[in-house]
Amino acid sequence: MRIRLLGGLEVSSADGQPVRFAMRKSALLFAALVLAGSRGHRRERLSEGFWPGRGEAQSRNSLRQALADIRRRFPADGNAAISLEGDQETVALTAGPDEADIWLFERKLAESGTADLAFAAELYRGDVLAGEAIPDGLDAWFGPYQVGYRQKALQLVERLSLALPEAGTADAAACERLAERLLAADPTAEAAHRALMRVHVARGHENAALRQLESCRALLRKLLDVEPEAQTNALAASLQSRERHHQVKPAHDTVLPPQPVSIPARPHDQPSVAVMPFDNLGGADDEYFADGVVEETTAALSRVRDFFVIARQSAFTYKGRFVDVRQVGKELGVNYVVEGTVRRGGDRLRISVQLVDAETRAQLWSERYEGAIEDIFEFQDRIAAQVAGAIHPAIRGAEIELAKRKPPTSLRAYDLVMRAYPNIWGRRKDTNDQAIELLKKATAVDPAYGRAHALLAWCHASNAAYLWAEQPESELEKARAAVETAGSIGDDPTALAAAGSALSMCGDQERAATFIERALALDPNNAWAWARQGWIATYTGEAARAPERFQRAMALSPMDPFAFNMRLGMATAMAKTGSLSQAVAIAREVIAAHPDIIMSYRYLAAWSAMIGDIETARWAAQKLLTAQPDFTIERYRSLPILRSTPEWADQVAEALKLAGLPER
Incomplete structure (x- = not known):
């Protein structure tokens, strides 16, 4: 092994001598090629990534010089163990499978033996x-x-x-x-x-x-x-x-009865379960229908207070790949896994479900449901009830009845909402716009479908809060109107969480809290509601109480696509309570994992400036302006979410000014 990247960068020659590159960029370019492996990188991406802002010709020339530097250390003589290969478009590092520590690391991870690990x-x-x-x-x-x-x-x-x-x-x-x-x-x-x-x-x-x-x-x-x-x-x-x-027993050698273990009460102390994505055995157009079955079954189970139920968003990170239930149990921290298949043909429906012990892989219960397509909502409630009963027989049937809600009148509207659902998590403007179009269609098909209106409100509010819209106030008005149009959503925790989150971003924290509290009263496992409750605490001067709520949300959905928002919420609460260095560290982690989430740069710019790290603040500000050229402090300062904490908003505005962002 001659290449080490884990813990630093060390490269040695065939005779064991350290390899020193002439330029630091050459060493980092070499590391990037090692990380890419045999697939390599496109030259265009390397030149733009390593020498940005220099112009195409100059960055290409810099790339050629760095590659020449690497080739001098590893000349291709036909017997070379390490060399560069490529053409006009791509370049890759070729080497034996044991030459780099990360390649060995990956291979050993794939083995199951203790010695390999x-x-x-x-x-x-x-x-x-x-x-x-x-x-x-x-x-x-x-x-x-x-x-x-x-x-x-x-x-x-x-x-x-x-x-x-x-x-x-x-x-x-x-x-x-x-x-x-x-x-x-x-x-x-x-x-x-x-x-x-x-x-x-x-x-x-x-x-x-x-x-x-x-x-x-x-x-x-x-x-x-x-x-x-x-x-x-x-x-x-x-x-x-x-x-x-x-422990030593008393002299008479009688065994004392065990005392209860003193452990802080945690949700995970309850039976824990994850409903995995069901396999769609029908056509490609039925994919979202199958996802909907899982969504509603998870929601029904989630409302059973005796259980800790992993959020649908985390379970769906396993979609499309085979994963051993034991691995799922370890990664999500659950005792039980629900698996299933869905087949829809014409107006007929067949759902097969099984409950598996995540540790032993033993099948504890299985059932098949067949009937008309209109029976879908009844089937979902029955699945939840029977899974609950199989895991915890003491649960009374009446409790699972609480999981039932009024279904939409149109399966077409239901399908449209399921299609929109993966796109509502505030990652990009284009996906948010796609969700808005789908949700508008759903409300047109079924004007009384409260969940569709509530999710639409959330998407419009996101357009404003993330500054994706030219006129944020117009989007906020649309969000408020959608909440009002939603009507009676008092028995749907997802709709309540969406509406409450939208109102929170519209600046109405008091009313938002009412929606969120109702959602958690119905569904104590609702990760979205817990996260929004953390944000509301942050906006209303109770930042010290926010971290525990974000922590609860992340425990309920450890692989959530919205986890970046939960992490930034935690960081915001820390920043407001004086832990700015920790807030900066979290913002950096989020950016490293999700460089496309633009709001992260806004936070990093402000918090870095607050601790005097102007270099990082200006770097983040430049990143923000590259992605959002029309960003101004005045535009950001006008958002309703900042009105409830004016002193903090003033501090943030001043920090953004120090970072170099334009005021108007």
Whole structure:
């Protein structure tokens, strides 16, 4: 292995001597080609990404010089283990499969043996290019790789610690070293804390494991003001039970009855379930119909208070690929997984569903439903009721009745809303516009469909809040009108969350809170409502109470496409309570993972300026203006969401001015 990117950049020649590139950009270009692997990169993308703003001819020439620098270190002589290949359009690095640490790391991760996982653990010495000076502009290039490989390392340390035997081994040592490296970079990485706890247990050191637990809990409270995740609490319960079992008993040697474990009450303490995307066995046009079955089944289960139900948005990240239920259980932190198929033919419908134990893979219950297409809403309620009963027989049938709501009168309108749903999460203007068009069609087909009107209100409010519209106030008026037109949505938590979120962005926080509280009263597992409640707290001077609400939302939907909004909400609350450095760190993480989400640059520009990091503030401001050339501080300052906290709005406006953004 001659190329190391994990933990820094190290390259060696065939005789083991360090390779030094003439230019820093050459070294980073080499790293980019290693990360791309055999697929390589288009020359145009490399020249624009590494030498932006220089003009096509100059950036192309700079790329040629850097590639020549790399070729001098690795000349192609027919027997070269590492060389560059390409044509007029693309360029790629060719090398043996064992030449780069990240390639070995990926290959070992794909194996299931403990020794392979331990090997991968030793390869991960830190973030991709850790410690390397990356110029402005290229952090967005390498950021996603850094975030992605860090996440893989966290998953690895969890997998390896779960696979350890009872006695300590060399594999346990590798796991311990990886966990310590991860905690050195992020002291709040719970997966690494859990791994160390399991390593201590494997060595018979239960007290050390309990000390690790207390350290984890203290760091989470101090740095994030949150409690440990469900998996950590479950491990804690196991450790405390084990410790009680080994305690010295009274002289008469009678066994004392077990005492209840003192663990903070968490939603995950309830039976937890994820409804996976159902396979569509019909035509391509039925894809959204199948998604709708899952959406409504998830919503019905979510309203059963005895359960912790993963949000549909996170479960749908598995759509279109086979995933072992045990992996799903670990990644989403659930005990049970619901799987199924949907076939729609003409006016007939067939749904097959099964409930699986995520740990043992055992099938606990299965059922098939057949009938007319109009029976779909009854089937969804029956599925939810039977899944609930199979998991928790004590649930009374009357409780699941609360999950039922009045269905739309038109299946066509229902289909249109399901088609719009993936596009409503505020990531891009074009997808938001697509959602608006679909929702308008739905309301035209069924004018009484309250959910369609509520989602339409949210999309119009997003157009204003993200400054996608030339006339934000006009979009806000449309949002308010759509909420009023929605009519009676009091039994639909999704519609209530959408309407409340729209009103919140229109500046009516008091009325918005009423909608959100009603949504959570009906559906305590509604991640969107929890997130919006966090934003409302931030807007109304209660920022200190917001993080716990965002944390609850992220626990309910750990893979949500709207997670960026939850993270930025958490950061905003931190910024308003004085933790500006942490807010900046979160904004950087969001940008690294989602460089296309423009609002992130607005936040980073303001918060960086507030802590005196003018260089970062101006970089973020430039990014913002590149994406939104018509941005002005005055235009942003006029948004209703800022009216409830005028002092903070003034501070933000002043910071944006320092960052170099135009006032008018």
